[in-house]
Amino acid sequence: MAVNIKPLADRVLIEPQAAETKTASGIIIPETAKEKPQKGKVVAVGNGKKDYEMTVKEGDMVLYGKYSGTELKLEGTDYLMMREDDILGII
Template sequence: MAVNIKPLADRVLVEPQAAETKTASGIIIPETAKEKPQRGKVVAVGKGKKDHEMTVKEGDIVLYGKYAGTELKHDGEDYLIMREDDILAIV
């Protein structure tokens, strides 16, 4: 799947992974109680800034803050666009 969105500078385009529907013990989580996903796949990466080279690359699975980034819908898919600084870890 190719996305024709190219982030600028230190921005990263992330496709959030689906929220958990079941707990480890098998309890089904209702829609109203689901947490916002905090894990996703990097779809596109900007070129970075003059004094900051990008650490993440396309295809990385990353963890980010619950309220990080700006939600964006493109071709029926949900994405987040955020600064690389908002990413907490690469999994």
């Protein structure tokens, strides 16, 4: 689904991925035990800044620190807008 927003400068719009509700051994974890998701999909990328070129691109799956970014609700979906420097790595 296309998102109608262009992040400014070195910002990236991320759609957090739902935490796994089933452990490796198959046990279902109830909602309250789930950690705040720290994995997400890049859905929009800014143009970077003078002397700063963007690394991530649309579609990348990324990891980010808890509490990173600003929460935004666009057409019913929750997104996170953060600076690329808050992204830890690409998976």
